[in-house]
Amino acid sequence: MKVKRKLKQRSKKEQRMARDVNHCISKKIVEKAQRHSSVIALENLNGLSKNKQKSKTVMKPQRQRLGRWSFFQLRQFIEYKAQMNGVPVVFVDPKYTSQECSSCGHIAKENRKTQDHFECVSCGLVANADYNASLNIRRRAIVS
Template sequence: GKGLNAVRHRHRELRRRLQAKQTKSAKRLLRKRRRKEARFAADTNHTIAKRIVTEATRTGQGIALEDLQGIRDRVRLRKPQRVTLHSWSFHQLGRFVVYKARRAGVAVVYVDPAYTSQGCSACGHVDKKNRPDQKTFRCTSCGFAEHADVNAARNIALRGVAGWAVSHAADDAA
């Protein structure tokens, strides 16, 4: 969360200062920093993936992931949010979760990410007005209120259960 963002911001500022210098030594340091940032991101993603798979194994549940292919092309954001989005290696995190889940025998299902943050996990009502601000979700239909991330996670989980049931029904029919 905040700690990870602070580290990434510090890396970004150091990179910006070194890029402005344009000397041989600055370029050498930039290459070194780039490798360090990549190792940091990979380590962080491995740690997060391990925690997700361990929790799924402990509870005997599967894992539902949003299919985020092309997300960088679809999303229109202001510059600070674009910087954050483009510096996050969510594809790598997804790959790590999938390979660790396979090794642990945990099922992984990809779900459509459309409207997971605007839909109500209680009644299913979808409306932009359900999100009065970044962190709050309040359904305009049933009045259900929850932290926006928790509500979106529930929607992803519900879609994952439905997707898992559909894929297993197709397997049983074959």
């Protein structure tokens, strides 16, 4: 009985910590967008199936950690803080943002060499995969 109580206490502590981190992250994002008079662009991850979250490109321990992280909560915090501060939030289609070249627009699985390395097979652009995806999200937000 004692063990179950300890585990419950620990899970509540982890939830409070994650909530605090989400508040801090969302506050900084909204403050920066407000300071630069810009828009916040987020991928619309509604309906993301559990199968897609269990991608083979992510190691199992990392997959478990990311699966437990409260992205929806972070999104909610960003939305309400942005609304309070008059910062627009735009949601874009997440399809192929990590496989599309931000320079030439070529989409291929082969562009994503590793989890963090992007190299376009069409034009040869080499970049950090997350940075390349963020450029694609920005472009889609501007177009919409």
